[in-house]
Amino acid sequence: MSQTVSNERFRKRFTTFNEIGATDRDGVNRPSLSGANQEARDTLVEWFEKATLDVTIDEMGNIFGRRAGADNALDPVLIGSHIDSQYNGGRYDGVVGVLGALEVVETLNDEDIQTERPIEVVAWSNEEGVRFQPDMLGSGVFAGEFDLEYAYARTDKEGKTFGEELERIGYKGDESCEPRDLHCYFELHVEQGPQLSERGRSVGVVEGVYGFVWMNAAFIGSADHAGPTPMHLRHDALVATSDVIESVRRITGTGGDDLVGTVGSIDVHPNSINVIPERVDFTVDFRSYDNDVVDHATEQIQREIEHAANRESVEMEYEEIMRVDAEPFDDGCIETVEQAANAVGAEYMRIVSGAGHDANYLNEICPTSMIFVPSVDGISHTEDEYTEWEDVIRGADVLLHVVLEKANMGEVEQ
Template sequence: MSLTVSNERFRRRFTTFNEIGATNRDGVNRPSLSSANQEARETLVEWFEEANLDVTVDEMGNLFARRAGANDALNPVLIGSHIDSQYNGGRYDGVIGVLGALEVIETLNADGIQTERPIEVVAWSNEEGVRFQPDMLGSGVFAGEFDLEYAYTREDKEGKTFGEELERIGYKGDEPCEPRDLHCYFELHVEQGPQLSESGLSVGVVGGVYGFVWMNAAFTGSADHAGPTPMHLRHDALVATSDVIESVRRITSTGGDDLVGTVGSIDVHPNSINVIPERVDFTLDFRSYDNDIVDHATEQIQREIEHAANRENVEMEYEEIMRVDAEPFDDECIETVERAADAVGTKYMRIVSGAGHDANYLNEICPTSMIFVPSVDGISHTEDEYTEWADVVRGADVLLHAVLEKAKTDGDEQ
């Protein structure tokens, strides 16, 4: 029988972990560097140490737990994901990738399997980007996409900086957060879309991730009384914003088969029932597996913002805050995951991810791929997020066999 992870141990840890920051609707509330996120980190470190792993924390608060290899000088196989959540988010997002990686180590320990290469488990900081923008900040600094000072100065809506909060919770480590030699990286994650759920398959072999762009925008008009002010004298920032929202739908309907666009956050000021909105701050998000399509959508929406400002005679602001190009993952790592799925005896499909992941940035510095398990009805980033536990375990088994293939081999330092 093929080597498998422990269903009971994995499930017990998953249940215990998700008591931290639990909501009353079976979700979790563990945004980056919150007190609940701190407790989750402490629990994870305790479990790492119980598994006899060497734990380190880098300058970004990324947690690493290393299992030595027979030839410990070889570059490690890195596996993991993240443990921060959306506000009132789901229990599976990120968590199954970290706990699944730990379960891989526990399985190797329990079966007395010594790998040639070392294996490291990682929990990346601030993957979600819900409290501190941009997202994937910990892996971004690690891969050299962002510098450390930029990351430390990111602010939440209360003006607290990432660096200050990292220090407050006690996870501003001493290890440098910078690119280093890795043999490869695998990440287990829920799909966060409907393809696997609709196909009835348990495993997706991820060939790449959509490219995307994030933007902050704002309109500033004039506040005035909602009653006496004639319509032709108004400079309504919310009307201009609504024009842009409609434009996003129009652009995505004509821009390409896989292009998606979202206005996900809106702050209206003064936000009073009888006052004309003076200022609106909002965000924009465009994604596609074709970088040219993302570029074109970005150019179009910038023009639409300018047109909306002129129509309503308001001031406009526009800033691109993040851009990640779509790139395919490493062919050999993709094929390794497919062989692992075959070893487990599960059917699979090749899939492209519409969501961003830490694997985006790891793909820039080492061979990378991902393993997806189904999100029931494609729902994620909400408390209703759900994945059948049998699928979670099957994904962890695929991760286990992919790691075994990569970590048991010796060879060059790549």
């Protein structure tokens, strides 16, 4: 058969898809369960059906397109990613993996190739977690990490629940969202970091993903006039927050070689130039490939939040909302990706992902690995996110070879 996917078809689909929710700076704005996200889902379902895939939608709005195998009693090979975006995010994040998986199926259709095992393409719900937290919610419920009721009760800043919004856009499906037997899972994705770009490699063979913890925290002080209130009488929630921000940077500098930490979201109230901040809600994100390092950083920042509250005489709130342990991917799946990269002549390297992916949770229920393609200058989660198209095609070709290998394994070969 042809050893490559269709460049022209894939690129046309990619361009058309990213007209949905397009921004003025060549990004996309398709947060989970938004109007643009609904339109993207509708488009994907239409394309799945045109590719003769059997489409099902589960209770979390995860979209599956199934291509029959010669023996449909065998566990399927699952491939895909997500189509929701950050607010004003990039065009490549997630979409490359979903449309790349669809292109693999289309290539098999073109060549009239029947695989032993069924192949399923998936688009997971709420991977980004920007509107409804935590992230990776659809795959998390599917893998048994979260209860369905918990997921439905997640709210956005306007108080709208995930369950209500899922029903509103018509994607609260009938299929159960729960763990089931899968032969393996592979996810094609842009790296979202600088390693491939800096080393001039076109493919990353992903060995595992960083563990991470997300925290919500708040300081509650007293609002007062910025002019007449003496400094010694102030209870400034923003000053306490600034102490924590500095502590996050200090902890990451001493906590481990790969430890990273971020305060990525801050809401200040009343947010007025001449009023002392009364309340600040903020987030903390720690990541490392060493779970003990993440644990230690989390314990440290809890103490720093308490110290900051005491120094500024303000009240504090703290909640851990997300924790994912670092675990290596399946050796056999990693080796299959490496062999496929060799087969297509890719300049590749083994790599660990600093970003979380749906593959984190799939790794808990079936053999899993990922294929990375470079993010130019390591930029992602912004409208400036960019990947050279020849690298996208190279990654899809690797995925094609991986699927042919895994989907033609019989029941004995595990």
